[in-house]
Amino acid sequence: MLLIPCPWCGPRDESEFQYGGEAHKKRPADPAAADDRAWGQYLYHGHNPKGLYLERWRHAAGCRRWFNVARDTVSHEIVEVYAAGDLPRDAAARAVHAANWRRAEEDG
Amino acid sequence: MGKVDRGITALTRGAKRYSLAALARQALGGHMGWPRAWRDAAPRERYQVIIIGGGGHGLATAYYLAAVHGIRDVAVLEKGWIGGGNTGRNTTIIRSNYLWDESAALYEHSLKLWEGLSQDLNFNLMFSQRGVLTLAHSVHELKEMSRRVNAIRLNGIDSVVMTPAEIKKLVPIIDISPNLRYPVMGGFFQQRGGTARHDAVAWGYARAADDFGIDIIQNCEVTAIRRDGDRVVGVDTSRGSIGADKIGCVTSGHSGVLAAMAGITLPIESRPLQALVSEPIKPVIDTVVMSNAVHMYISQSDKGELVLGAGTDAYNSYAQRGSLPVIEHMLEAAVELYPIVSRVRVLRTWGGIVDTCPDASPIISKTSVGGLYFNCGWGTGGFKATPGSGHVFADLIARDAPNAIAAPFALDRFESGRLIDEHGAAGVAH
Ligand SMILES: Cc1cc2nc3c(=O)[nH]c(=O)nc-3n(C[C@H](O)[C@H](O)[C@H](O)COP(=O)(O)OP(=O)(O)OC[C@H]3O[C@@H](n4cnc5c(N)ncnc54)[C@H](O)[C@@H]3O)c2cc1C
Ligand SMILES: [Zn+2]
Numbered sequence: 001m002l003l004i005p006c007p008w009c010g011p012r013d014e015s016e017f018q019y020g021g022e023a024h025k026k027r028p029a030d031p032a033a034a035d036d037r038a039w040g041q042y043l044y045h046g047h048n049p050k051g052l053y054l055e056r057w058r059h060a061a062g063c064r065r066w067f068n069v070a071r072d073t074v075s076h077e078i079v080e081v082y083a084a085g086d087l088p089r090d091a092a093a094r095a096v097h098a099a100n101w102r103r104a105e106e107d108g
Numbered sequence: 109m110g111k112v113d114r115g116i117t118a119l120t121r122g123a124k125r126y127s128l129a130a131l132a133r134q135a136l137g138g139h140m141g142w143p144r145a146w147r148d149a150a151p152r153e154r155y156q157v158i159i160i161g162g163g164g165h166g167l168a169t170a171y172y173l174a175a176v177h178g179i180r181d182v183a184v185l186e187k188g189w190i191g192g193g194n195t196g197r198n199t200t201i202i203r204s205n206y207l208w209d210e211s212a213a214l215y216e217h218s219l220k221l222w223e224g225l226s227q228d229l230n231f232n233l234m235f236s237q238r239g240v241l242t243l244a245h246s247v248h249e250l251k252e253m254s255r256r257v258n259a260i261r262l263n264g265i266d267s268v269v270m271t272p273a274e275i276k277k278l279v280p281i282i283d284i285s286p287n288l289r290y291p292v293m294g295g296f297f298q299q300r301g302g303t304a305r306h307d308a309v310a311w312g313y314a315r316a317a318d319d320f321g322i323d324i325i326q327n328c329e330v331t332a333i334r335r336d337g338d339r340v341v342g343v344d345t346s347r348g349s350i351g352a353d354k355i356g357c358v359t360s361g362h363s364g365v366l367a368a369m370a371g372i373t374l375p376i377e378s379r380p381l382q383a384l385v386s387e388p389i390k391p392v393i394d395t396v397v398m399s400n401a402v403h404m405y406i407s408q409s410d411k412g413e414l415v416l417g418a419g420t421d422a423y424n425s426y427a428q429r430g431s432l433p434v435i436e437h438m439l440e441a442a443v444e445l446y447p448i449v450s451r452v453r454v455l456r457t458w459g460g461i462v463d464t465c466p467d468a469s470p471i472i473s474k475t476s477v478g479g480l481y482f483n484c485g486w487g488t489g490g491f492k493a494t495p496g497s498g499h500v501f502a503d504l505i506a507r508d509a510p511n512a513i514a515a516p517f518a519l520d521r522f523e524s525g526r527l528i529d530e531h532g533a534a535g536v537a538h
């Protein structure tokens with residue numbers, strides 16, 4: 001059972017939220033140029049770590065806004081909540097972001 | 109769908125064979141003389157094939173490598189105890205009534221193996237073809253079901269549509285009154301479906317594999333997959349390094365962790381799936397009833413416990429437990445459909461981490477790394493497939509090429525777009 005701190009409404013019960021899966025996924029920049037492999041990776045493949053994970057949530061039964069969460073998938077501890085489009089500030093969460101294969105591939 | 113090659117039947121003779129004569133002999137000795145079911149093997153330096161994960165699928169793979177392909181230089185590495193993963197946590201529903209031809213071939217292959225497996229393994233799996241009924245709660249669902257039943261029957265798999273009155277006769281404790289929030293409009297039934305004893309499946313395969321000389325190594329966690337260029341050469345484990353020509357990963361919820369060790373990604377997310385049992389009561393239901401629309405299913409164990417299963421949690425987790433709202437939601441449906449359960453107490457609830465795939469179908473595949481194979485993505489419904497999965501995965505590893513049943517389940521479907529969408533069949537229902 002999660003108590004998720006919505007950046008706008010404060011801590012709320014998990015059942016008020018909708019899950020959005022892995023955060024920071026990037027759609028191929030030039031869709032027409034992307035091959036089947038690139039689309040397959042974008043649409044289906046993902047990080048599925050045992051430990052810190054950067055994910056998207058939406059406060060569906062509240063303010064209805066999207067935001068990002070850095071959460072440990074074993075302890076369920078929420079390390080940081082940050083705005084969609086931003087990077088986490090927490091050092092460990094930043095390391096997860098830096099190690100993300102999509103970033104490694106696309107941003108060098 | 110042709111005849112299944114069951115391979116050499118294990119334990120046909122010898123001191124380890126279970127039989128009435130053996131039982132009588134052991135009774136005279138006060139049952140103190142039974143041999144170990146499998147050796148407590150220590151890892152050797154190298155093996156031809158290493159199977160990572162000692163669940164039912166991994167153990168079945170090892171068994172069929174020996175029984176069908178004559179490959180006995182095999183070790184199964186299990187980080188905890190065998191069957192301690194989802195194999196020992198599931199609600200044991202077995203059926204083969206899937207929609208698409210590819211799935212029908214795979215799950216029916218498995219069901220055929222189930223129907224003779226206790227004999228093959230010389231181990232009582234308590235396989236019980238008590239039937240599996242799936243309910244429809246709306247006109248739309250009922251129509252979709254009729255269409256599904258036609259497709260299933262065209263594949264030679266038994267299935268019938270049932271009316272509410274027929275359902276009431278089969279399941280007297282169900283409430284079919286039309287004023288329910290989700291009334292029972294009908295359903296479809298597979299008589300050859302049913303249940304089996306989950307632990308026995310792990311133990312039976314382990315014992316039979318051990319009899320072929322395969323090492324079952326418990327408390328042995330794989331911590332790294334070693335590569336030489338683009339080929340695997342072995343693994344590092346909590347019990348030292350072990351070399352191997354080929355490695356099969358069969359680690360269900362932990363597949364993402366193993367994939368990361370090998371430097372590849374998978375289209376899999378790990379989610380908790382929960383179930384519960386009630387206190388034991390007298391027999392009230394002798395079949396399995398599932399309902400996708402209200403997210404619950406029910407059967408009764410031989411001990412008398414009602415076994416109830418719920419849906420998955422919505423978010424990724426390796427916590428080996430789920431959230432309470434999921435259980436509450438399922439119990440609300442249970443009480444409405446089966447009013448007598450409102451007075452039965454819950455004995456325990458638990459969760460397992462399942463490997464969910466975008467199209468609700470498994471991955472049985474080679475990878476971009478030579479000698480590395482994955483069998484995963486069974487998600488909420490892989491117990492039923494244990495024998496078939498092990499059978500085709502052993503074949504893939506032995507021949508380094510998929511057979512006709514396994515081929516559609518390769519990883520490349522997530523690039524070609526040839527997905528096998530079984531959300532309708534898998535849904536909550538297992
Ligand atoms: C609550 C629940 C109900 C279910 N109900 C049904 C049902 O009714 N019908 C049905 O068909 N299916 C059902 N399932 C799904 C089914 O349980 C699974 O699909 C199936 O058991 C998977 O078997 P497996 O052998 O692949 O995995 P597991 O039994 O999970 O085995 C994988 C093994 O890998 C080991 N492992 C992981 N990482 C490592 C490592 N690094 N090194 C060594 N070993 C490792 C684990 O310890 C584990 O023992 C249910 C699942 C759950 C959780
Ligand atoms: Zn909010």
